[in-house]
Amino acid sequence: MADNENSIRCRYCGQRNQIRIDSSDARCGRCRLPLSDEPHKKFARLDKEQYIHPADARALAALRAIPGIDTALKKLLAVTGESAIRVIFTASAVKVTPTQCPDLYAKLQIACTTLGVDMPELFVQQNPVVNAFTGGVERPVIVLYSQLIERLSDDEVLAVVAHEVGHIHAEHVLYLTAARLIEFLAKTAVLASPLAFIIKEVLTMSMRAALLAWARKAELSCDRAALLVTQNANVIGRTMMKLSGGTFASRVDYDQFLAQARDFQKNYDEKALDRFWADVITSGLSHPFPVWRVSEILQWVESGEYKALMTSPESAAA
Numbered sequence: 001m002a003d004n005e006n007s008i009r010c011r012y013c014g015q016r017n018q019i020r021i022d023s024s025d026a027r028c029g030r031c032r033l034p035l036s037d038e039p040h041k042k043f044a045r046l047d048k049e050q051y052i053h054p055a056d057a058r059a060l061a062a063l064r065a066i067p068g069i070d071t072a073l074k075k076l077l078a079v080t081g082e083s084a085i086r087v088i089f090t091a092s093a094v095k096v097t098p099t100q101c102p103d104l105y106a107k108l109q110i111a112c113t114t115l116g117v118d119m120p121e122l123f124v125q126q127n128p129v130v131n132a133f134t135g136g137v138e139r140p141v142i143v144l145y146s147q148l149i150e151r152l153s154d155d156e157v158l159a160v161v162a163h164e165v166g167h168i169h170a171e172h173v174l175y176l177t178a179a180r181l182i183e184f185l186a187k188t189a190v191l192a193s194p195l196a197f198i199i200k201e202v203l204t205m206s207m208r209a210a211l212l213a214w215a216r217k218a219e220l221s222c223d224r225a226a227l228l229v230t231q232n233a234n235v236i237g238r239t240m241m242k243l244s245g246g247t248f249a250s251r252v253d254y255d256q257f258l259a260q261a262r263d264f265q266k267n268y269d270e271k272a273l274d275r276f277w278a279d280v281i282t283s284g285l286s287h288p289f290p291v292w293r294v295s296e297i298l299q300w301v302e303s304g305e306y307k308a309l310m311t312s313p314e315s316a317a318a
Contacts, residue, residue, distance in 0.1 A: 166225025
C-alpha cells in the first residue's frame with residue numbers, strides 16, 4: 001500500500017478498498033456506494049409489522065376481508081402471472097448477475113442481507129419511464145427500467161432496489177403482482193384479449209378496486225424498508241425529488257423541496273378539500289405522489305419510530 005493510500009472496508013458490501021488519504025468522495029469498487037467508517041446495520045430478525053405503514057395495514061385488512069380474495073388471486077396468477085413475467089423479462093431484459101452489472105448485483109445483495117430476504121432475480125429493461133417493479137409469486141422478480149438507473153445516483157438506485165426488496169419482505173408479492181397485471185391491462189391494447197376476460201371472470205369489481213387501493217398504500221411501507229437499508233433519509237428524499245422534477249431536479253433546492261413536502265402534509269391533515277383532491281387524484285395512479293411519500297418518510301423519522309427500530313435488538317452493526 002502506498003504512503004498516500006488508506007485501506008477501508010465498505011460498510012455496505014464488505015469489500016476492502018484502497019483509497020487516497022486525501023479523497024473526500026471515495027466509492028466502493030464493487031457496489032459503487034460511498035465509503036465511510038460509519039457502521040451499516042443489518043436486521044437479524046426484522047418483523048414486517050415493525051415498519052408497515054398504518055395505511056397499508058388498514059387497506060390490506062379491508063382487502064383480505066373480501067370473501068374469496070386469496071383464492072381468486074391465486075387462480076388468476078396461476079394462468080397469467082408468474083409464467084408470463086418470467087418469459088417476458090428473460091426474453092427482453094438484461095439479467096443481473098455477479099458478472100453482469102456487478103454493482104447492481106451488489107446493491108441487491110446489500111438490500112437482501114440488510115432486510116433478511118432471499119435473493120430474487122433482478123433484470124434491467126429498456127424503458128423511457130423512471131420506474132421499477134416486483135412481480136411473481138413463488139419466485140419473485142425485480143425489474144429496474146433503464147431510464148431510472150440512468151437518472152439516479154448509486155445511493156438512490158440502492159434506495160429503489162431496497163424498496164422493491166421491501167415488497168418481498170413485507171409479503172406484498174401475491175397481491176402486488178395481481179395489481180400490476182390489472183394496471184397493465186387497463187393501459188394497453190389487450191383489453192379485449194383473453195387475459196382481460198380472465199380478470200373480469202376471476203376478480204369482481206370490488207376486488208379490483210380494493211386491490212389497487214391497497215397497492216398504492218403498500219408503497220409507503222416499502223419507502224420505509226428503503227430507509228432501513230440506505231439508513232439516510234436524504235437519499236430517499238433526493239430520490240423522490242428526482243421522481244418529481246426529472247432532469248430539472250439538478251436545479252431544485254433540496255431544503256425547499258422538503259419544506260414543500262411538509263406543507264403538503266400539513267394541508268392534507270388540516271384541509272378537507274385538499275385531502276379530498278389528493279385522494280381522488282391518486283386513486284388513478286399506481287403510486288402516491290412523490291412529494292407525499294417524502295412527507296411520510298419525514299413524519300416517520302421525526303416521530304422517533306425509525307430511530308427506535310434502528311436501535312432495537314433486531315438490528316446489529318455489520
